Amino acid sequence: MMQHIEQERLRFEQQRRLIYRIAGVLGVLAILYAQCINFIDPSSSYAYRAIYALNHIAFAGVCIAVVWMLRRQHIPIDRIERLMLVIFIVQSLGFNGIVPAIFLPSPSAMLIDAIGDDIWFLLIICVLAVHLYDVRRGALIAASVFLVSFGIVMIQLARWRLIGVDAANSQQVISIYLMAGALLGFLIVLSAYRAQAERLRTGYELMIHMAYTDTLTGLPNRRRLYEELCRLIGMADRYGQEFCVCLFDIDHFKQLNDQHGHLVGDQVLCAIAQTALPHLRAVDHFGRWGGEEFAILLPQTSLSDAQMALDRVRMALQAINLADVPTITASFGVAEYLPGDTSESILHRADQSMYLAKTTGRNRIVVDGDVEAGLRYAHR
Incomplete structure (x- = not known):
C-alpha cells in the first residue's frame, strides 16, 4: 500500500x-x-x-x-x-x-x-x-x-x-x-x-x-474475509452462484519459528502473501485468517476448478526461496458451498479438510468430499 x-x-x-x-x-x-x-x-x-x-x-x-x-x-x-x-x-x-x-x-x-x-x-x-x-x-x-x-x-x-x-x-x-x-x-x-x-x-x-487489513502481510484480515464470505453466501442463496472456500496452513511453521526466530517466520508469511496473490484471479479473495493460516474465497468456482487453481498456488509456495529456510509447503482444505450452508458450516468443512491434509502427509489439497473417506480410513 x-x-x-x-x-x-x-x-x-x-x-x-x-x-x-x-x-x-x-x-x-x-x-x-x-x-x-x-x-x-x-x-x-x-x-x-x-x-x-x-x-x-x-x-x-x-x-x-x-x-x-x-x-x-x-x-x-x-x-x-x-x-x-x-x-x-x-x-x-x-x-x-x-x-x-x-x-x-x-x-x-x-x-x-x-x-x-x-x-x-x-x-x-x-x-x-x-x-x-x-x-x-x-x-x-x-x-x-x-x-x-x-x-x-x-x-x-x-x-x-x-x-x-x-x-x-x-x-x-x-x-x-x-x-x-x-x-x-x-x-x-x-x-x-x-x-x-x-x-x-x-x-x-x-x-x-x-480494521480490515492484516498489518504484517497487507492482506485482508479475518474480519474482512468473513464479511466477504457472508456476501457470497447471500449471492449464492439468491442467484444460485457456486463458490468454494479454502483454508490452508503452513506446514511445520512452529518448528520454523523455533529454529530460525519469529523474524524469519514473519518473512515467510509475507513471502507467501506475495507469492500466492499473482496465481489467483482478481475476483478471488485472499487473506490471512490468523497465525500461519490463510483463507481463499473463490467465487463462481466449482470444486474441481478450485482444486486445479489451488494446486498452482501450492506449487508456487514450494518454489519460494529464502536464505536458510527449508522448502515451504502448505496443507489445503477446500469446501464447496451447499444449499443451506452458513458461514460456520462451510468454514467447518474447509477446516476439516485442511486437518485431514495435515494428518495424511501435508503438502496436499483435500476437498470436501474426501473428508468422510479419510475419517473412515482413520478408524480402521
Missing part, C-alpha cells in the same frame, strides 16, 4: 510540474500583452510606464526561471510554490498597491484599476496562501496581505481627500475592497471546513484500513 501511495504522490507531482510549466509560459505571454497595452497607453505618464516596463521584464524573467526550475526534479515543488507566492505578494503590494496609489491621478482612475485586475490578483494570492500552508498560517498570511493592500488604498484615498482631490469614487473603491474582504473571509472559512472534512475522511479511511 505504501508503494502505491508513493507512486500516486509522484504521479501527482509530475502533473503539478506540467501544469505550472504551462502556466509559466502563458504568464510570459500575458506579460508581453500587458506590456504592449502599457506601451500604447497615452493616458499614463512616462515614469509610470517605465516602472511597469521594468517590472514586466523582471516578472517575465522570473516566470522563465520558474519554468526552468520545474524541469529540475531535485528541486522540491513545494519550495517553488512558496517562492512564487512571495514573488506574487511583492508584485501585488508593489505594483498593484503602492505604485498605482502614487502615480494614479484620482480615485476614479484607482477604481478602474481595481476593477480591472488589482482586486482579483490580490484575491488569487490570498487563496494561494491558504492552499500552500495549513489553514491557520495560510489565513494569517492572506489576511495580512489583504489588510496591507487595503491600508495602502485607504491611505491614498485619505490623502486625496485632504488635498481636495475629487473623491467621488472613493466610496466605490472602499466598497469593492470590503466585498473582496468578505469573499476572502468566506473562502478561508470554506477552506477550514474542507480541511476538517478531509481530516475526518482520512481518519475514517485509515480506521477502515486498519
Whole structure:
C-alpha cells in the first residue's frame, strides 16, 4: 500500500510540474500583452510606464526561471510554490498597491484599476496562501496581505481627500475592497471546513484500513474475509452462484519459528502473501485468517476448478526461496458451498479438510468430499 501511495504522490507531482510549466509560459505571454497595452497607453505618464516596463521584464524573467526550475526534479515543488507566492505578494503590494496609489491621478482612475485586475490578483494570492500552508498560517498570511493592500488604498484615498482631490469614487473603491474582504473571509472559512472534512475522511479511511487489513502481510484480515464470505453466501442463496472456500496452513511453521526466530517466520508469511496473490484471479479473495493460516474465497468456482487453481498456488509456495529456510509447503482444505450452508458450516468443512491434509502427509489439497473417506480410513 505504501508503494502505491508513493507512486500516486509522484504521479501527482509530475502533473503539478506540467501544469505550472504551462502556466509559466502563458504568464510570459500575458506579460508581453500587458506590456504592449502599457506601451500604447497615452493616458499614463512616462515614469509610470517605465516602472511597469521594468517590472514586466523582471516578472517575465522570473516566470522563465520558474519554468526552468520545474524541469529540475531535485528541486522540491513545494519550495517553488512558496517562492512564487512571495514573488506574487511583492508584485501585488508593489505594483498593484503602492505604485498605482502614487502615480494614479484620482480615485476614479484607482477604481478602474481595481476593477480591472488589482482586486482579483490580490484575491488569487490570498487563496494561494491558504492552499500552500495549513489553514491557520495560510489565513494569517492572506489576511495580512489583504489588510496591507487595503491600508495602502485607504491611505491614498485619505490623502486625496485632504488635498481636495475629487473623491467621488472613493466610496466605490472602499466598497469593492470590503466585498473582496468578505469573499476572502468566506473562502478561508470554506477552506477550514474542507480541511476538517478531509481530516475526518482520512481518519475514517485509515480506521477502515486498519480494521480490515492484516498489518504484517497487507492482506485482508479475518474480519474482512468473513464479511466477504457472508456476501457470497447471500449471492449464492439468491442467484444460485457456486463458490468454494479454502483454508490452508503452513506446514511445520512452529518448528520454523523455533529454529530460525519469529523474524524469519514473519518473512515467510509475507513471502507467501506475495507469492500466492499473482496465481489467483482478481475476483478471488485472499487473506490471512490468523497465525500461519490463510483463507481463499473463490467465487463462481466449482470444486474441481478450485482444486486445479489451488494446486498452482501450492506449487508456487514450494518454489519460494529464502536464505536458510527449508522448502515451504502448505496443507489445503477446500469446501464447496451447499444449499443451506452458513458461514460456520462451510468454514467447518474447509477446516476439516485442511486437518485431514495435515494428518495424511501435508503438502496436499483435500476437498470436501474426501473428508468422510479419510475419517473412515482413520478408524480402521
